[in-house]
Amino acid sequence: MMPVEVARGEKQMNRSYTIVIFVFVVMVTAGNLSARAEDINIHGFISQGYLKTNQNNYLAETDDGSFQFNEMGINFTTYVSDRLSLGCQFYARDLGDVGNDEIVINWAFAEFEYKNWLRLRVGTLKIPIGLYNDLRDFDCLRTSIFLPSSLYNEWIRDAANSIKGMEFFGTVGMGKAGLMEYQFQTGAMRISPDSGTSLFLEKTHGIIVSDIRTGNANNMRLVWTTPIDGLRFCVAGLHPDQLKIIGTNGLTIVNKDIYTATFSVEYALRNLKLTAENWWTKGKTVPYVFGKPIENQIINNDHNDSFYVSLGYRFTNWFEASFYYSNYIEFKNVHEDSNELKDHCLSFRFDINPFWIAKLEAHVMEGEFGVFPDNDGHTYNEWMLYAAKVSYSF
Amino acid sequence: MKFKFCMMIAVFIICQVMIAGGIPHAFAGDVMIIANTSVPVDTLSPEDVKNIFLGKIVKWPNDDRINIVLNKSADTHKEFLRKYIKRTDSQFDSVWRQNMFTGQGRIPVRKNTDADLVSYVAQTNGAVSYIAADVKLPDGVKILSE
Numbered sequence: 001m002m003p004v005e006v007a008r009g010e011k012q013m014n015r016s017y018t019i020v021i022f023v024f025v026v027m028v029t030a031g032n033l034s035a036r037a038e039d040i041n042i043h044g045f046i047s048q049g050y051l052k053t054n055q056n057n058y059l060a061e062t063d064d065g066s067f068q069f070n071e072m073g074i075n076f077t078t079y080v081s082d083r084l085s086l087g088c089q090f091y092a093r094d095l096g097d098v099g100n101d102e103i104v105i106n107w108a109f110a111e112f113e114y115k116n117w118l119r120l121r122v123g124t125l126k127i128p129i130g131l132y133n134d135l136r137d138f139d140c141l142r143t144s145i146f147l148p149s150s151l152y153n154e155w156i157r158d159a160a161n162s163i164k165g166m167e168f169f170g171t172v173g174m175g176k177a178g179l180m181e182y183q184f185q186t187g188a189m190r191i192s193p194d195s196g197t198s199l200f201l202e203k204t205h206g207i208i209v210s211d212i213r214t215g216n217a218n219n220m221r222l223v224w225t226t227p228i229d230g231l232r233f234c235v236a237g238l239h240p241d242q243l244k245i246i247g248t249n250g251l252t253i254v255n256k257d258i259y260t261a262t263f264s265v266e267y268a269l270r271n272l273k274l275t276a277e278n279w280w281t282k283g284k285t286v287p288y289v290f291g292k293p294i295e296n297q298i299i300n301n302d303h304n305d306s307f308y309v310s311l312g313y314r315f316t317n318w319f320e321a322s323f324y325y326s327n328y329i330e331f332k333n334v335h336e337d338s339n340e341l342k343d344h345c346l347s348f349r350f351d352i353n354p355f356w357i358a359k360l361e362a363h364v365m366e367g368e369f370g371v372f373p374d375n376d377g378h379t380y381n382e383w384m385l386y387a388a389k390v391s392y393s394f
Numbered sequence: 395m396k397f398k399f400c401m402m403i404a405v406f407i408i409c410q411v412m413i414a415g416g417i418p419h420a421f422a423g424d425v426m427i428i429a430n431t432s433v434p435v436d437t438l439s440p441e442d443v444k445n446i447f448l449g450k451i452v453k454w455p456n457d458d459r460i461n462i463v464l465n466k467s468a469d470t471h472k473e474f475l476r477k478y479i480k481r482t483d484s485q486f487d488s489v490w491r492q493n494m495f496t497g498q499g500r501i502p503v504r505k506n507t508d509a510d511l512v513s514y515v516a517q518t519n520g521a522v523s524y525i526a527a528d529v530k531l532p533d534g535v536k537i538l539s540e
Binding site for chain 1: 450494
């Protein structure tokens with residue numbers, strides 16, 4: 001393990017230099033915004049957080065407290081013509097051992113606007129699952145630090161992040177029935193062997209992931225903005241061909257017949273926001289050892305038991321708070337603490353000025369999904385997570 | 395468990411404050427929707443105004459790009475949000491931040507004064523904005539009625 005740890009240490013040092021250079025470029029670029037505003041729009045953000053659990057380790061070495069929790073990004077968009085625009089975003093994050101501030105292209109596409117009801121995008125596209133999956137990278141767009149894990153699980157975030165392909169989307173007015181926004185996308189999924197998904201499998205199932213092979217995915221989202229002010233409904237679906245996780249020790253896990261759907265409702269009126277989302281998942285997981293299926297470990301999963309409800313309110317122009325209850329179940333009818341996670345989360349957001357925000361958050365947790373032993377080697381079913389974060393965006 | 399109970403109480407108190415309280419509204423006079431004379435419509439329903447200024451509609455019926463211009467005058471902007479958008483300033487700002495960070499829209503142009511605003515609208519094809527009803531409009535700008 002030592003040589004690997006040394007190599008990882010050197011990699012982290014190089015990444016630290018990369019972060020410094022990246023932040024410098026962001027600050028210099030931000031200062032030049034006004035000079036290029038009419039040609040290229042440039043926006044960015046940087047966030048730094050702190051995590052602490054009273055017991056267990058979750059997402060990072062949180063039993064001791066961890067600052068390995070940050071994100072940064074910069075994006076560029078421009079109109080090439082009245083109908084054609086280009087854009088891309090560079091993004092880096094660190095959450096425990098995931099990301100390690102490696103800069104990736106978060107999204108990059110060319111967009112052709114034919115009509116309001118028909119537009120086309122090609123490139124690297126964020127997957128639109130639920131109301132907020134394509135927005136989850138941007139801390140300044142929500143009250144809480146963490147989105148509810150019942151739909152937006154941090155460990156498997158990479159598995160539903162983006163595809164390389166194309167997307168048809170648009171807005172259709174329905175008169176007195178409101179407005180319908182649709183997205184249909186198809187393309188190749190991208191999950192890196194260095195992703196959080198891989199790390200999670202390594203830590204929970206002892207699989208050292210050497211490769212992840214994905215097929216194509218067909219995804220869709222419909223958002224109906226109703227005639228009732230502030231009320232909208234959303235249904236989204238994700239259907240990858242299959243997901244094959246190849247381990248170094250002859251173990252391969254194949255997930256097939258995968259269907260995932262979310263059902264959402266949001267009511268936002270003035271300073272109040274109520275949201276509820278439900279996650280339905282179906283699929284078959286087949287483990288193989290040197291090409292032979294392990295018959296007694298095949299899992300057929302089909303349930304919609306994961307959901308959350310959320311309430312948020314903006315009290316003043318600089319302060320808002322939210323509370324959510326989230327219930328995550330990984331596999332149906334598996335009654336183990338490691339299969340589920342219930343989360344009661346209270347969040348406070350402080351808008352210091354148009355660019356800076358600060359957040360404080362407390363989670364009361366029941367369950368051990370995604371949890372790892374703390375310093376005394378135990379896991380606990382009831383535990384607390386505290387989080388703080390500061391973000392700058394422009 | 396005690397902490398969970400305290401959190402529930404905190405949420406209950408927050409709900410009571412929300413029900414009892416509210417954001418005072420300062421009425422600032424009427425606002426009107428204005429556009430460059432190149433815009434191929436003479437009327438816009440309140441729903442259309444809302445969908446345009448939330449970035450959901452990006453083209454006029456003749457497929458020209460809609461150029462949104464925001465008025466930085468606090469009273470006019472607040473009245474516009476109350477009358478048409480039915481969102482607070484922070485929610486409106488959040489919508490455009492979402493568009494900006496996902497590459498799905500550009501932050502609208504903002505003008506500090508009425509004079510700058512009407513001048514910009516007059517010179518920009520497809521431009522649409524809002525202004526206090528008592529402002530005099532130059533050539534090149536028309537009012538869009540409901």
